[in-house]
Amino acid sequence: MNITASLDYVLAAISDPTRRAILDRLTRGPACVTDVAEPFDMSLAAVSKHVQTLERAGLVRRQRKGREHTLSLDARPLRQVVRWTSRYERFWNEHLDRLEAFFTQKGQTP
Amino acid sequence: MNITASLDYVLAAISDPTRRAILDRLTRGPACVTDVAEPFDMSLAAVSKHVQTLERAGLVRRQRKGREHTLSLDARPLRQVVRWTSRYERFWNEHLDRLEAFFTQKGQTP
Numbered sequence: 001m002n003i004t005a006s007l008d009y010v011l012a013a014i015s016d017p018t019r020r021a022i023l024d025r026l027t028r029g030p031a032c033v034t035d036v037a038e039p040f041d042m043s044l045a046a047v048s049k050h051v052q053t054l055e056r057a058g059l060v061r062r063q064r065k066g067r068e069h070t071l072s073l074d075a076r077p078l079r080q081v082v083r084w085t086s087r088y089e090r091f092w093n094e095h096l097d098r099l100e101a102f103f104t105q106k107g108q109t110p
Numbered sequence: 111m112n113i114t115a116s117l118d119y120v121l122a123a124i125s126d127p128t129r130r131a132i133l134d135r136l137t138r139g140p141a142c143v144t145d146v147a148e149p150f151d152m153s154l155a156a157v158s159k160h161v162q163t164l165e166r167a168g169l170v171r172r173q174r175k176g177r178e179h180t181l182s183l184d185a186r187p188l189r190q191v192v193r194w195t196s197r198y199e200r201f202w203n204e205h206l207d208r209l210e211a212f213f214t215q216k217g218q219t220p
Contacts, residue, residue: 008126011125012121012125015122017118023198027201073201075199075201075202076202078198078202081191081195082192085192086192087137088185088188091183092185092188092189
């Protein structure tokens with residue numbers, strides 16, 4: 001998988017609030033699919049599909065031990081997201097600078 | 111639009127490589143839709159649809175002056191993405207710490 005494709009998967013994976021909530025649950029430690037599904041008002045199959053999307057993005061790891069599947073968080077793919085957004089940091093700062101200049105100027109005229 | 115919904119839109123918008131390339135083009139300054147479309151091997155209609163997705167996410171602003179439409183970048187919604195990912199920073203660091211500990215330990219045994 002090349003870097004662009006994997007960034008596509010990571011961003012698409014985290015664009016869904018249920019999937020972000022699953023990641024948030026896993027920050028408290030590894031859990032089985034049933035535990036992960038518990039707070040959601042949806043079928044286990046639907047939650048499993050969300051988990052698969054997260055696995056494909058490399059954000060969730062699955063450990064099989066017989067019939068027991070344990071899910072854990074792997075936050076490392078998010079570094080790509082940070083790297084991509086950081087290139088835009090100066091643009092939102094510039095925007096704020098322009099706003100500040102505007103209000104400063106307004107303050108100077110009576 | 112609430113914050114969660116808008117984060118969904120922003121992440122979905124930037125999950126596509128064409129849309130990221132459009133944002134990248136707009137870092138060089140405002141441009142009309144035709145200019146933005148130029149490097150892509152797709153119809154103007156397809157590019158316009160991508161631009162609309164970026165507008166809905168608040169990442170692109172459109173200024174109308176008669177028939178001329180000028181697009182410009184608004185990077186501010188990306189701050190939400192940074193805020194969201196920053197909560198996971200300690201998890202990828204922990205992962206690296208564990209790896210480092212593992213290799214340090216390996217290095218100590220002959």
